[in-house]
Each structure stands twice: as structure tokens, then as C-alpha cells.
Amino acid sequence: MSFSRFFRDRLPAVCIYTAVFLLAMVFMQASGSDIHGTIIVGIIFIAGGAAILSWDYLRRCDFYKRAFKAIEIADQKYLVSEMVPEPEFADGEAVYQLLAEACRDMYEKVAEQKRISTEFREYIELWVHEIKLPVSGLLLMCHNDGEAGERYAAQIRRIDDYIENVLFYARSENAEKDYIIKEVCLQKVFGSVAMKNMETLHERGVSIVTEGLDTDVMTDSKWLEYILGQLLSNSMKYFRPDCEPEISVKAEVLPDRTELRFRDNGAGISASDLPYIFEKSFTGENGRDSSHSTGMGLFIVRSLCDRLGHSISADSEKGSFTEIKITFGKDTHLQIDCG
């Protein structure tokens, strides 16, 4: 609040005061007062008026300055009423009360929504664990039935993949920290992903090349497993029919980071689509060509990477290859001793 704005606001009052003051002066002169006396009274009134105006301005200015400052630095701006002292002037009090009321309501709404979304996520987690029981039962039955069961097992594994998507979508959208970052061996993580997809990889005749995976990175192994699983299933969706499918997974340890490159020799992504592949619900040319794309996979992957603090980028050439690069930082102070 600038003084000029404040002064304009007080202009009617100032005008009335000036008019009254001038009238008083004229009256004093007319009633035959001494000119010096009139001038002294005049100065006193002008000084008094200026003092009232400045005092009024300063105390308001102080409150609003603090309020603006508070809102500027606040992380959650709707908590601003908690951060400024209650003003001691009438209109300020009214504004403060309104603000406090609005903030409290906002806070309650936010808390309510947080609670709802947490409960929803918890239910999803619970539901995922529940549905995994019959899925496990079915897979065991298929295995026990021998060759005949394998046909069903493939479909059940698809169901399991979709269930994982829901679980990790819920996790990626959740503000709470439900991951643990510790030293994880890339070989172990990629190993379980490869194992999980062994049947499908064999069926498609995919060759797998790995290099340098025998190294540790700081991450959550379960999350990384899901991320690599997504990349693998993406690669398998878009292989070219005219060449031998190959997936190569290579890690390179650099002084300040470790880079993991997940590359396939599949259909690739056109240059116009490439910048958007990590966006929510983006399907692009490849997605339109096949009906099985929801545009969620890579979006979830990026969200998970963001949460874990890994950076992720993609490089591709249409009809030639796609390479996804995940960069792991080296922050050793996060180590957890897990016996």
C-alpha cells in the first residue's frame, strides 16, 4: 500500500478537514484575532492533521507489509492468517477475521481432501494385496496343471501387470513418502524384472544384452523394478516385425552419478512425439497404431523417478531405436543399514 494510494483513499476526509480548517481560519480572522495567533493555531492544526494521517498510514502499512511478506514466503499461502499478528485497527480486524475464517475453511477442505485421497490410496493398496491372493492361487494352479495351464498363466500375468499399474499410479500420486532409498544392485533389480517376463521374452524371441549392471545405485528397489518392468513392456509392445528384437540394458558409473540406458531396436518414436511421451494420457503415433495404449505407463514412470530424485530422458529415432536414460545421483548420506 503506497502513501499516494492511501492519501487518495483519505481524500474526502482531507478535503473536509481542510474546509473546516479554512472556515475556522476565516472565522478567527473575522472575529478580530491577532494574525500571529491565527498563524500559530493554523500551523498546529496542519501539523496535527498530518500527524493523524501519517500515524493512520503507518500502522496500516505495517500490517499489510507483514501480510504481503508472509504470503510471499509462505509455502502454503492459505495459512497466511496464522503468520501475521492480528491488527489493532477496526477495518484491519474485520479483514483479519475474514481472512482467518476463509483460511480455516480452506485448511479444513484441504485436510479433508488429503484424508480422502489417503484413504483411497490405502484402500487401493489393500485391494491390490487382496486381489494378488487369487492371482497367486491361479498361477499356482496353472503351474500344477502342467502344459495346459501355461495358456491361462499368460493371461493371468497380464492381469497382474495391470494391477501393478494401479498400485504404482496410486503411489506416484501420493504426497507421503512410502519408499525407502537404499543401496540397490542394478543386476538384482533387472534380474527380477527379466525373470518376471521370461516367458513373454522367450515367446517373442527377444535377446537381452546387459552391461555394467553389477553396480549399486541409491533407489527403492521395488519402485525401480516397476519402472524397468514398464520400460520392458513398452519395448515389447513396439517391436518391428522385420528385425530380431533386442533389448540392451547398460549402466555406466560416472564420478557424480550412474546412468542406466535401456535401449531397444523397436519401432522408435517420431521426433514430434518424443518431447511428450512422459505426459499424462499421451499416446502419440505408436499408441494410435495399437489399441493397447493408455498413455499412463511412462507418465507413472516419470512421476516415480521424480519422487525418487532420478532424472529420466528419452532418445529415439523412428524405425530404428528407443533409448530411455535414467540417472541416479550419488548421495551416500541416505544409506540405510539393512543387515
Next chain:
Amino acid sequence: MSRILLIEDDIPIRQELSELLRNAGYEAVYITDFTAPLPEILSAQADLILLDINLPGINGEQILREIRRSSETPVIMVTSRTSELDEVLSMSYGADDYITKPYNPTILLLRISAVLKRSRDTVTNTTYRGLTVDIAKGSLTGQKGELILTKNEMLIFRTLLEKQGGIVSRDELMTTLWDNAEYINDNALTVNISRLRTKLADFGCENAIETRKKQGYILL
């Protein structure tokens, strides 16, 4: 025959798991009362315990801690909870392995046999037809000298040797190889087996590996 104790409350899974284990040559026992399971668990005298985390009224991690107070029996945690926290907790309470549901049954069997082997302080050196097998070194030693096998060949040979005289399916061999970060395909497996056969034959072990159509291989 190793005895495996199942602590699992989901009845269909328990049944199928028992069948899976019995088919794989293990003795499967299970408990049905989870209110105070410890005495029953200990009296089962199992060689290995498969322990679920979500049990009615009790947490598997809690049971694991109680087991560890009085017993060193190997425990594999089996759970549908895919969170790092559960795994870290379980391992710190003394679990020997941690597998998430739904698991690939072949992998589960592989892990079970790996944990059992570890708990029995297996000697890395065994013998085959009078040859000394050094698994760590990847070699067979006999009167003719030393036969060096590649990593893949050794993995195949070891798997066959463990079940000598019994059928080992291609799936089992493949799973073992993949579990050891050798991501070979079907053709490569065939090539590896025939190379192993030739190597063994050249070393004086004729007809060591027999093929059973549609079933697998037997090391004679």
C-alpha cells in the same frame, strides 16, 4: 526329503503350494491355527519355513522375530506386499529370502532349493563319475586332467548334477540361468547343452546327458 512348513492362511494357495512342493519332491506341512503358532511351528521340525506376512490377527514379521529367538530354521517370506519397507524389515529380522506374490512357481522352487542348500553348508566340491567338480572354479578334474566349463555350462551341469538321475525341465534350466543373470534364449540353451555334452564326451563321459522328449534332460 526336506520338510517345508507353510504358514499361509489363504486355503487355495496353501493347497496349491503343497501340491507344487510335493511334486517337486518336498514334504509339505502346514499349520491352520494362527493364534499362538510358535509351539506348533517349532515342533514341526521343518527344514524351511514359507511365511506369509498378512495373517489373521498376527503379522508374519512378528512370527519371524519369535522364530528367530529360538531357531535358525531358514525362513522365506512370501507376501503380496510390494514395499521396500516390508522387505527391509523382514530381512533385518532374519529372513533368508523375500518373495512377492504372485510369484513364478519355478522361481519359488529355485529360491527354496537355494536357501536349503545354503543352510546345509553345502560343499562346493562334489564328484561326478569319479571326477571332482569344483563349482566355484567351474571345472571338472580327473585323471585326464582338468575340463574347464563356461559359466553357462557349469550352471546347467550343476543343476543337472543336483538332480542326478531325475528329469530337469528346460524351464528349470532356463530359470536357473536367468537367475544368474545369463539371459539366454531357447536356441542358446540347446546350443549350450549340446556343447556341454560334447565336452563331457571328449573328457570320457559318454552319454552323460540324456534328452527326454517334451520333458527335459537327465544326467546319468
